[in-house]
Amino acid sequence: MVAVNKNYSEVAFKLYPKKNDKVIQYGTAGFRANAEDLDHIVFRMGFLAVLRSKKKNSSFIGLMITASHNPEEDNGVKLIDPYGEMLDQSWEAIATKLANADDSSLDSIINEIAVNENINVELPASVYIGEDTRPSSKRLAKAAYDGVIESGGSCTDYGIITTPMLHYLVKSRNTDEEYGKCSSNGYLEKLSNAFKTIRKDVYSHKNYLSELYFDGANGVGSIIMKEFLPFLGNTISVKIYNDKHNEVGQLNHNCGADFVKVQQKAPEGIPHVPNARCVSVDGDADRIVYYFTDENGTFHLLDGDRIATLIAGYLMELIKDTGLNFNLGLVQTAYANGSSTNYISNSLKIPVACVPTGVKHLHHKATEFDIGVYFEANGHGTVIFSDRVKEIIKKESTNTSLDAKKLAAVKYLRALIDLINETVGDAISDMLLVETVLHAKGWNIQDWKATYYDLPNRQLKVTVKDRNVVKTKDAERYCVSPPGVQDAIDKTVKKYANGRSFIRPSGTEDVVRVYAEASTQEDADKLAAEVVDIVRCLAGGI
Structure with a gap:
């Protein structure tokens, strides 16, 4: 089978030649690197998006330009499959090979992909492009657009939007808008209508007060949040900070969410109001964390673990009220705080699964439940409802024979399904979901914090010569290579009460990540520092 355009090598060399021999891998979040190294890679991903569209019988494919929580000088690109899911893992190796190939070999590689994947290259192809607010994003979006057009596809560039919005748009278009209207306003309307239906314009309830401080990470989240406020009406008051998305270096x-999570302190740019409920999103608004600072100036973080337990616990209560038999489960990674896992298992009695770091792993595992809740500790997560659940809820919502309490619960659950962006972690959707649950329970942020107490923890990273020398198993909780590393970690952990630590190679940076827990923050910091020394000594740290 022969590709439509036989001059990929010539076109690439002319428009976006390969500038360096740096090897790059398509990882959990696609490709990420310094923006200056990405032009030829993004252009080639335009080729790949067209091939993927043809492979999926002319379905629309998404192509997002973002480096999420990375520094502004970085950027990245990732593809979105037809139903808003991450690119199929079998194509990650294909993407990596295409990105690293010499210009002269592009023709043969693209034709090889077409043959091996049995692609009908005569089919039309369509691609949606989105970008974050980085100075390099517009240039790279143009490279992606050129790649799509040069390989015979059609392309729509949505400009600056959040990553979750592009996931939403792709799924909406491929489901003939069954998932929602395929437009930016359609996204805002779907979420806001569901939120207002549930809230019924009630501003406060018991200890809950609808006032929120929003840290937009100086990115697209602040832009979309400003557009969103008129849709929300008077249901919630959101004060937006860190919205200087046009200032270089900000x-x-x-x-932003990653800074707050890793540094465990409030971001710059938000005023200190004791016990005020605050949220931070990341650069492309697919992560969210909550936090507050009490009257004594002590910082309190409510991260993805907290969000997951809040949502899962409430869904469990709601399912019981419906009287329906649904299998609810929660998916975590090794980064989940040990206290959260104990709380979910022992207090909420909800099944917990642990998978390797990366949204693709959590998302896949969550689909094994009727209702699957997944969140990484960094605040990236969502809820997935099976088709069976949706069909039953839709049918039961019109069942007038149900008693009033059950019928109300069913209708409430149906509105929650519309409020949740199932395709991917979505900071704005997740924020509205958290606010819905807190409002329903009548909780303020201190009430939420009091459900259980986190073990103090610390995250660090170590620059290494080659992160790939570190190999892990058991959902990344056990290091199998280099030899001796896990034994050294185990010996060190035993020195600390409630100690736990693991290492893993980063999927987005050339570093090894270290996580540690212990009974006190001092011990957690000491344990993390000792494990960093182990990595430097035994895993080639520099």
Whole structure:
């Protein structure tokens, strides 16, 4: 089978030649690197998006330009499959081979993909492009657009949007808008209508007060949140900070979800109001964490673990009220705080599964439940409802023979399904979901914090010569290579009460990540530092 355009090598060399021999891998979040190294890679991903569209019988494919929580000088690109899911893992190796190939070999590689994947290259292809607010994003979006057009596809560039919005748009278009209207306003309307239906314009309830401080990470989240507020009406008051998305060097700098999670302190740019409920999103608004600072100036973080337990616990209560038999489960990674896992298993009695870090792993596992809740500790997560659940809920919502309590619960659950962006972690959707649950329970942020107490923890990273020398198993909780590393970690952990630590190679940076827990923050910090020394000594740290 022969590709439509036989001059990929010539076109690539002319428009976006390969500038360096740096090897790059398609990982959990696609390709990420310094923006100056990405032009030829993004252009080639335009080729790949067209091939993927043809492979999926002319379905629309998404192509997002973002580096999420990375520094502003970085950027990245990732593909989105037809139903809003991440690119199929079998194509990650294909993407990696295409990205690293010499210009002269592109023709043969593209034709090889077409043959091996049995692609009908005569089919039309369509691609949606989105981008974050980085100075390099517009240039790279143009490279992606050129790649799509040069390989015979059609392309729509949605400009600056959040990553979850592009996931939503792709799924909406491929489901003939069954998932929602295929437009930016359609996204805002779907979420806001569901939120207002549930809230019924009630501003406060018991200890809950609808006032929120929003850290936009100086990125697209602040832009979309400003557009969103008129749709929400008077249901919630959101004060937006860190919205200087046009200032170079500001994106994710001392602000945003990753900064708050890793540094465990409030971002710059948000005023200190004791016990005020605050949220931070990341650069492309697919992560969210909550936090507050009490009257004594002590910082309190409510991360993805907290969000997951809040949502899962409430869904469990709601399912019981419906009287329906649904299998609810929660998916975590090794980064989940040990206290959260104990709380979910022992107090909420909800099944917990642990998988390797990366949304693709959590998302896949969550589909094994009727209702699957998944969140990484960094605040990236969502809820997935099976088709069976949706069909039953839709049918039961019109069942007038149900008693009033059950019928109300069913209708409430149906509205929640519309409020949740099932395709991927979505900071804005997740924020509205958390606010819905807190409002329903009548909780303020201190009430939420009091459900259980986190073990103190610390995350660090170590620059290494080659992160790939570190190999793990058991959902990344056990290091199998280099030899001796896990034994050294185990010996060190035993020195600390409630100690736990693991290492893993980063999927987005050339570093090894270290996580540690212990009974006190001092011990957690000491344990993390000792494990960093182990990595430097035994895993080639520099």
